[in-house]
Amino acid sequence: MVSGKGGTGKTSFTACMATLFKKKVLADCDVDAANLNLLLNADVVEEHNFVSGHKAAINRDICISCGGCREVCRYQAISEDYRVDGFSCEGCGACFYRCPAGAVTFAKALCGHFFVGKTKKQEYAVFAELLPGAENSGKLVTAVRKKALEIALEKGSKIILTDGPPGIGCTVIASLTGASFVVFVTEPTVSGVHDLKRVMELSRHFKLPGAVVINKSDLNRSYSNEIVFLCLERGFNLLGSIPYEPLVSQAQRQAKTILEYAPDCAASNAIRQIHRKLNRRLETL
Amino acid sequence: MKVVIASGKGGTGKTTVAVNLAWFLANCGRKVQYIDCDVEEPNGNFFISAHFSKRISAFVMLPVVDQQKCTSCGECSAKCRFNAIVRLPGNTMIFPELCHGCGLCLLVCPAKAISEDEREIGIIESGMGWGGISFVHGVLNIGEPMPKPLIRKVKEQGLSDHIQIIDAPPGTSCSFVETISDADLVILVTEPTPFGLHDLKISEEVARARGKSIRVVINKDNGTFRPLEKFLEDRRLKITARLPENRKVAEVYSKGDILLEELPDYREHFSSIAAEVFRQSENLEHSPNGVLP
Numbered sequence: 001m002v003s004g005k006g007g008t009g010k011t012s013f014t015a016c017m018a019t020l021f022k023k024k025v026l027a028d029c030d031v032d033a034a035n036l037n038l039l040l041n042a043d044v045v046e047e048h049n050f051v052s053g054h055k056a057a058i059n060r061d062i063c064i065s066c067g068g069c070r071e072v073c074r075y076q077a078i079s080e081d082y083r084v085d086g087f088s089c090e091g092c093g094a095c096f097y098r099c100p101a102g103a104v105t106f107a108k109a110l111c112g113h114f115f116v117g118k119t120k121k122q123e124y125a126v127f128a129e130l131l132p133g134a135e136n137s138g139k140l141v142t143a144v145r146k147k148a149l150e151i152a153l154e155k156g157s158k159i160i161l162t163d164g165p166p167g168i169g170c171t172v173i174a175s176l177t178g179a180s181f182v183v184f185v186t187e188p189t190v191s192g193v194h195d196l197k198r199v200m201e202l203s204r205h206f207k208l209p210g211a212v213v214i215n216k217s218d219l220n221r222s223y224s225n226e227i228v229f230l231c232l233e234r235g236f237n238l239l240g241s242i243p244y245e246p247l248v249s250q251a252q253r254q255a256k257t258i259l260e261y262a263p264d265c266a267a268s269n270a271i272r273q274i275h276r277k278l279n280r281r282l283e284t285l
Numbered sequence: 286m287k288v289v290i291a292s293g294k295g296g297t298g299k300t301t302v303a304v305n306l307a308w309f310l311a312n313c314g315r316k317v318q319y320i321d322c323d324v325e326e327p328n329g330n331f332f333i334s335a336h337f338s339k340r341i342s343a344f345v346m347l348p349v350v351d352q353q354k355c356t357s358c359g360e361c362s363a364k365c366r367f368n369a370i371v372r373l374p375g376n377t378m379i380f381p382e383l384c385h386g387c388g389l390c391l392l393v394c395p396a397k398a399i400s401e402d403e404r405e406i407g408i409i410e411s412g413m414g415w416g417g418i419s420f421v422h423g424v425l426n427i428g429e430p431m432p433k434p435l436i437r438k439v440k441e442q443g444l445s446d447h448i449q450i451i452d453a454p455p456g457t458s459c460s461f462v463e464t465i466s467d468a469d470l471v472i473l474v475t476e477p478t479p480f481g482l483h484d485l486k487i488s489e490e491v492a493r494a495r496g497k498s499i500r501v502v503i504n505k506d507n508g509t510f511r512p513l514e515k516f517l518e519d520r521r522l523k524i525t526a527r528l529p530e531n532r533k534v535a536e537v538y539s540k541g542d543i544l545l546e547e548l549p550d551y552r553e554h555f556s557s558i559a560a561e562v563f564r565q566s567e568n569l570e571h572s573p574n575g576v577l578p
Contacts, residue, residue, distance in 0.1 A: 006455040007296005032458040092387030133491040166295040167325035170430035190541035191328035220539035252478040
């Protein structure tokens with residue numbers, strides 16, 4: 001599930017699909033704002049360190065203050081008094097190779113953790129936590145994806161449901177890699193439509209088939225219609241529309257999906273219909 | 286004065302707060318510049334009604350190997366931390382999407398066979414919106430993984446004699462860190478749900494580690510959400526405004542309209558956010574080295 005724009009309802013929708021699909025593995029690829037497990041409430045059964053890339057550090061007892069490192073660093077990560085700013089350092093190693101005194105150390109960096117969780121229904125979910133402000137988020141997504149695939153193969157699950165991140169950058173590209181089908185969760189707003197077009201183009205770039213879900217569909221009729229036209233124009237199916245439902249935010253507060261909180265509301269009915277359609281579509285793949 | 290509007294979680298209302306704060310400040314007669322740093326999905330222009338008068342390409346440096354001079358020694362590919370160079374017999378290949386443009390390969394090549402060229406990763410557009418608001422945003426090319434260098438270049442367009450309202454990308458990773466790197470004030474927009482709170486905690490931690498002044502705006506407020514209130518108390522975070530949840534707000538947003546024009550009731554909330562901006566800006570002027578205490 002991707003959206004381009006944030007906050008269109010990817011995670012809530014993924015959690016709903018999670019309650020409806022049988023025999024699946026879940027993966028939360030929004031690694032720097034991972035929220036899916038707040039709804040799933042899975043118990044952590046495995047925890048892994050995510051070590052990726054390097055960070056430079058300068059031993060100031062050995063440093064001869066020649067300025068060579070500051071000259072070669074393109075990220076302005078080294079201060080005048082030769083301290084490395086860990087947030088700015090991209091771990092390229094230029095300072096390490098340039099330093100004539102051997103004062104730069106270049107250790108592997110811990111960028112976050114990823115977890116395997118087991119839900120009440122004995123199903124598996126993989127999710128991660130990037131350390132605040134850390135680099136290499138795309139690679140952490142890849143780690144989550146691979147772990148989910150490994151579990152799916154081991155347990156014989158046919159479906160991996162992936163909650164993707166917003167945007168179109170490295171984490172989204174990493175989430176789409178290896179996908180068989182993309183669900184675009186969008187909303188009928190000027191931003192939603194604009195961002196949908198960009199993420200559709202990205203999916204085209206990777207030649208992925210996909211379909212669209214319009215969330216909060218009755219907020220704006222004319223943008224809803226525009227999305228329907230966009231689907232026709234770009235050759236994506238419309239899976240369905242979910243009406244704006246104020247109960248959704250109340251359900252979220254109790255860490256529940258709308259299907260659990262208000263199973264009979266119009267939004268829940270629409271979601272179940274979308275699931276049936278999506279299920280049929282996935283079976284044709 | 287640089288004010289960053291950020292959130293961690295997507296869709297909490299960053300753009301809504303940024304746009305309406307810019308509108309409010311412009312109506313107070315201030316010089317305002319809107320800088321959209323959400324280069325993956327820039328939307329501010331729809332709300333500011335920006336007319337672009339300038340469009341430039343944004344480049345990063347990309348190594349170019351002179352295959353004639355290259356001895357296929359493999360130093361560059363062995364040293365590149367981003368796996369962006371692969372040595373094949375008689376051909377050293379560069380993978381542009383993986384390259385961070387660090388220049389290390391140039392340093393380590395014993396044959397001096399590597400030089401650099403520019404590679405476009407996106408565009409920067411600037412112009413004017415309503416109320417005389419200066420506008421600038423970056424648009425990342427589709428398929429381009431790294432937004433950070435583009436964000437840096439967008440911020441370079443900042444006008445120092447303006448109040449800069451900077452719309453941050455969602456998330457809490459390197460794009461967010463880059464956006465707030467030189468901010469004078471970070472306004473975190475959150476919503477009273479477990480999602481909003483979870484992501485607020487991470488973005489607050491990053492902004493705090495960067496030594497930023499932080500204020501919080503609660504959007505889609507619909508009564509007390511205890512865990513959020515408790516976190517804010519524990520962290521001694523100041524709530525600058527609570528914007529009530531209202532379907533009409535979402536409808537106004539959907540059309541790309543200005544909330545404060547359509548629903549004037551919300552003006553008082555933005556007046557308190559603006560007051561906070563003015564207070565910070567005065568502190569900034571009175572501090573001897575231009576750094577906030």
